[in-house]
Amino acid sequence: MSKKVFSRPRSLKEAVFHYCPGCGHSIAHRLVAEVIDELDIRSRVIGIPPAGCAVLAYNYFDVDMIEAQHGRGPATATGIKRARPDSIVFSYQGDGDLAAIGIAESLHAANRGENITVIFINNACYGMTGGQMAPTTMLQQRTTTTPSGRNNILDGYPVKVSEIFSRLPGVTYLERVTVNSPAGVNKTKKAIKKAFRCQIDGLGFSLIEILSPCPTNWKLSPVDSCKWIDDVMSKEFPLGVFKDNTGAGKKTGEAAP
Amino acid sequence: MNKVLMSGNNIIGEAAIRSGCRFYAGYPITPQNELTEYMAEHMREAPGGVFIQSESEIAAIHMIIGASATGARVMTSSSSPGISLKQEGISSMAACELPGVIVNIMRGGPGLGNIRPAQGDYFQATRGGGHGDYRTIVFGPATCQELADLTMSAYDLADKYRTPVMILADGMMGQMMEPVIFKKPKPRHYNENFILKGAGSGKSKFIRGLILDAIDMEEHNWKLERKYQVIKARETLHEEHRTEDAKLVIVAYGTAARIAKGAIKRLRDNGMQVGLFRPITLWPFPEAELRALSARVKKFLVFEMSTGQMLDDVRLALQGYADIEFHGRPGGVVPTPSELANVIARHYKETGK
Amino acid sequence: MMIKTIFSGFGGQGVLMMGYSFAHSAMNKGYQTTYLPSYGAEMRGGTANCTVAVADEEIASPVASEPDHLIAMNSPSLFNFQNKITSGGAIFLNSSIIESRPSRKDIKVYAIPCGDMAQELGNTRVANVIMMGAFLKETGIVSADIYLKSLETIMGSKKKSAAEINRKAFAAGFDFIKK
Numbered sequence: 207m208s209k210k211v212f213s214r215p216r217s218l219k220e221a222v223f224h225y226c227p228g229c230g231h232s233i234a235h236r237l238v239a240e241v242i243d244e245l246d247i248r249s250r251v252i253g254i255p256p257a258g259c260a261v262l263a264y265n266y267f268d269v270d271m272i273e274a275q276h277g278r279g280p281a282t283a284t285g286i287k288r289a290r291p292d293s294i295v296f297s298y299q300g301d302g303d304l305a306a307i308g309i310a311e312s313l314h315a316a317n318r319g320e321n322i323t324v325i326f327i328n329n330a331c332y333g334m335t336g337g338q339m340a341p342t343t344m345l346q347q348r349t350t351t352t353p354s355g356r357n358n359i360l361d362g363y364p365v366k367v368s369e370i371f372s373r374l375p376g377v378t379y380l381e382r383v384t385v386n387s388p389a390g391v392n393k394t395k396k397a398i399k400k401a402f403r404c405q406i407d408g409l410g411f412s413l414i415e416i417l418s419p420c421p422t423n424w425k426l427s428p429v430d431s432c433k434w435i436d437d438v439m440s441k442e443f444p445l446g447v448f449k450d451n452t453g454a455g456k457k458t459g460e461a462a463p
Numbered sequence: 464m465n466k467v468l469m470s471g472n473n474i475i476g477e478a479a480i481r482s483g484c485r486f487y488a489g490y491p492i493t494p495q496n497e498l499t500e501y502m503a504e505h506m507r508e509a510p511g512g513v514f515i516q517s518e519s520e521i522a523a524i525h526m527i528i529g530a531s532a533t534g535a536r537v538m539t540s541s542s543s544p545g546i547s548l549k550q551e552g553i554s555s556m557a558a559c560e561l562p563g564v565i566v567n568i569m570r571g572g573p574g575l576g577n578i579r580p581a582q583g584d585y586f587q588a589t590r591g592g593g594h595g596d597y598r599t600i601v602f603g604p605a606t607c608q609e610l611a612d613l614t615m616s617a618y619d620l621a622d623k624y625r626t627p628v629m630i631l632a633d634g635m636m637g638q639m640m641e642p643v644i645f646k647k648p649k650p651r652h653y654n655e656n657f658i659l660k661g662a663g664s665g666k667s668k669f670i671r672g673l674i675l676d677a678i679d680m681e682e683h684n685w686k687l688e689r690k691y692q693v694i695k696a697r698e699t700l701h702e703e704h705r706t707e708d709a710k711l712v713i714v715a716y717g718t719a720a721r722i723a724k725g726a727i728k729r730l731r732d733n734g735m736q737v738g739l740f741r742p743i744t745l746w747p748f749p750e751a752e753l754r755a756l757s758a759r760v761k762k763f764l765v766f767e768m769s770t771g772q773m774l775d776d777v778r779l780a781l782q783g784y785a786d787i788e789f790h791g792r793p794g795g796v797v798p799t800p801s802e803l804a805n806v807i808a809r810h811y812k813e814t815g816k
Numbered sequence: 817m818m819i820k821t822i823f824s825g826f827g828g829q830g831v832l833m834m835g836y837s838f839a840h841s842a843m844n845k846g847y848q849t850t851y852l853p854s855y856g857a858e859m860r861g862g863t864a865n866c867t868v869a870v871a872d873e874e875i876a877s878p879v880a881s882e883p884d885h886l887i888a889m890n891s892p893s894l895f896n897f898q899n900k901i902t903s904g905g906a907i908f909l910n911s912s913i914i915e916s917r918p919s920r921k922d923i924k925v926y927a928i929p930c931g932d933m934a935q936e937l938g939n940t941r942v943a944n945v946i947m948m949g950a951f952l953k954e955t956g957i958v959s960a961d962i963y964l965k966s967l968e969t970i971m972g973s974k975k976k977s978a979a980e981i982n983r984k985a986f987a988a989g990f991d992f993i994k995k
């Protein structure tokens with residue numbers, strides 16, 4: 207397994223990532239690509255990059271992709287999967303994309319139990335637009351739209367996507383992981399693999415929340431960013447499996463005949 | 464009065480706050496983030512000032528609708544894709560006759576497009592944009608000073624006609640800094656009767672857009688239309704630059720008009736009699752003023768950072784009384800004055816003399 | 817008169833600050849001025865630039881297709897912009913970290929070791945102010961007094977020591993150019 211790390215996955219193009227040094231997107235991209243290779247599903251994969259720093263993901267993933275408008279990835283994914291059930295569909299989303307503008311689309315895709323996989327990058331800010339508050343921004347965290355720190359009374363609380371989504375009966379597999387250490391990266395890969403396998407087996411909606419460093423907007427070095435995830439972020443967003451119904455088999459319809 | 468050097472986005476924010484805007488909701492999008500960030504920093508300093516980073520542009524516009532109904536001066540801002548999302552709410556504001564200022568710092572489109580300055584949202588802005596029979600007053604500022612002045616005017620007109628007003632600028636206007644002087648805003652006149660504050664012990668009132676009876680709805684449509692006709696008759700603004708002796712006149716707004724001025728200067732230096740007609744209100748379009756010019760000028764060149772949208776309004780205004788040419792650079796390209804000068808010179812030579 | 821200047825370098829070298837303070841001082845001198853920063857995705861990867869136009873007439877476009885001056889604080893900036901400079905224009909480059917020199921013969925090149933000079937002053941962050949000293953001495957667009965006053969206004973009166981080091985830095989750059 208460790209050999210793989212040094213070769214480019216088939217599902218990644220030969221392009222240099224434009225992400226900032228120490229950015230979690232690069233790692234997440236690579237892991238998703240490796241999983242696609244290992245599960246041998248590249249031929250059927252259709253991915254959906256978001257509006258966000260990962261907007262150019264189609265330059266990196268060597269799989270079919272269609273870009274969605276900001277937040278609408280899970281709706282687009284629903285359309286693809288329903289129209290073409292053989293495909294393996296993943297929506298790649300940031301925290302603004304998933305938990306702010308696209309919370310309705312994301313929540314309802316999950317609630318319908320769409321047989322898709324969501325890769326959710328939680329970096330506690332809006333990376334692309336220059337570091338504004340995200341729904342997942344920590345209390346007291348300074349961003350360009352919370353210049354004196356996020357204030358719970360005025361700006362609300364960090365949105366805990368895994369906690370909330372795991373309560374929806376439509377959700378089959380949901381895990382929160384992080385890519386701030388080699389061990390975390392291994393775990394993340396396992397989680398992503400399990401999520402895709404859940405979809406391949408037709409078991410329903412899977413979501414992997416990845417706590418991911420954004421050194422640029424956190425104004426920390428890459429190393430300190432990884433530390434901040436351990437010290438601060440994972441306290442608010444504890445890691446772990448929030449839901450695993452993959453053992454229950456395929457869901458059956460309950461509508462009246 | 465003090466001159467200050469500020470970016471267009473910040474100027475809009477400052478002018479709004481000085482005009483008494485006390486409620487801002489917005490969602491980050493480039494190239495207007497500095498406006499949202501300015502409001503985040505300064506709105507809460509103003510007494511009663513509310514800043515909300517909303518979960519989407521749809522939420523933002525509906526938040527300002529609520530605040531406007533309670534009598535607050537309100538603003539939301541975005542850039543092209545986000546303005547598309549706001550259309551539902553803008554249509555509601557027109558229907559419910561709620562004042563408010565909406566800022567569009569345009570970028571390249573359609574779709575996600577890019578974040579470069581462009582003028583592709585002219586149709587959307589001037590035709591209403593959302594569903595139903597309505598119009599939005601639209602300002603097309605071309606300097607940072609105008610951003611300040613027109614933001615203040617936008618609040619006056621929004622209140623006066625109880626209607627949404629849009630500031631339509633582009634990424635370059637939003638990002639650019641120029642010296643600006645903030646004038647004293649006019650005092651606000653807004654009829655208390657239109658404000659919801661709870662019935663207290665008096666009669667209750669409601670604000671609505673839903674009118675199920677067709678005859679009633681028709682009457683409401685005509686009432687709005689009469690208002691739009693008054694706005695058309697009274698509120699058009701435009702600038703003419705060196706048109707006195709012009710044989711060819713460029714029609715351009717916003718950033719495109721700035722570039723046109725640069726081109727005109729070069730051409731004038733070479734003895735070509737070229738002028739500029741710059742609409743400042745894009746709706747209402749200064750139709751009569753442009754038509755009046757066609758008594759003297761027989762050739763117009765419309766220049767836009769789009770594939771040709773205002774062009775339609777120029778055609779409607781000139782009604783065939785003059786020749787109309789078009790030059791467009793869509794997609795976020797900002798052409799240079801010298802490029803434009805070459806294009807104009809070509810057309811100028813065709814004017815004969 | 818219409819002078820357009822591009823300031824370019826790594827994020828963190830204070831190039832936007834150079835442009836802004838220059839535009840501010842031009843305003844205070846009574847000129848028309850525009851300042852246009854690079855923005856958005858351009859900033860990923862860590863480079864920044866801005867364009868300042870200064871004129872005694874209305875400025876049409878704040879964009880410089882043929883800038884009169886380039887201030888290059890790092891090599892990529894030099895490569896990006898050197899061929900856009902108008903013939904007869906000038907490049908001011910940070911020779912502490914830029915090794916190559918423009919091959920064009922129709923422009924003036926000023927190599928200012930502003931990085932090393934800043935180190936000598938004991939504060940690597942004032943390399944940009946040193947460069948401004950050299951730039952303004954050579955071009956004379958605004959006087960040292962006006963510029964330093966603008967710089968102080970922008971920085972606020974918070975830090976007396978910062979104002980002091982900025983003055984020293986500016987003077988070092990100013991004196992580096994012999995006229």
Ligand SMILES: Cc1ncc(C[n+]2csc(CCOP(=O)(O)OP(=O)(O)O)c2C)c(N)n1
Nearest residue numbers: 257258259276300301302303332333334492
């Ligand atoms: C309708 C609409 N509004 C706003 C934007 C601007 N926009 C692009 S990405 C983004 C947020 C990015 O943050 P996040 O989803 O957390 O992803 P990250 O960049 O941090 O990976 C925003 C607001 C847009 N593209 N479309």
Ligand code: SF4
Nearest residue numbers: 225226229259333420
């Ligand atoms: S801004 Fe943050 S999320 Fe975006 S590429 Fe840079 S580090 Fe990654």
